[in-house]
Amino acid sequence: MAFSRYALLIPLSVGLLLTGCSRSPKEQLAYQHAEEQYQINQRNAERLRDRDDAQEPQPTLDAAVPAAPVRQ
Numbered sequence: 001m002a003f004s005r006y007a008l009l010i011p012l013s014v015g016l017l018l019t020g021c022s023r024s025p026k027e028q029l030a031y032q033h034a035e036e037q038y039q040i041n042q043r044n045a046e047r048l049r050d051r052d053d054a055q056e057p058q059p060t061l062d063a064a065v066p067a068a069p070v071r072q
Contacts, residue, residue, distance in 0.1 A: 023031065
């Protein structure tokens with residue numbers, strides 16, 4: 001009797017391990033939306049970086065920090 005329970009349990013467990021758990025349609029949609037939003041955010045961030053670099057030249061160290069007066 002115990003053998004018959006395990007005989008069914010082992011193939012079922014192996015089948016679950018091989019196929020894995022799949023996402024529900026709602027989870028798939030949410031994952032797809034998150035992936036698309038991530039791509040949009042990446043493009044927007046790159047565009048903003050490019051725009052900021054083109055508008056404002058980066059200050060050099062000499063221009064950013066004035067030299068201290070020399071006292072004698």
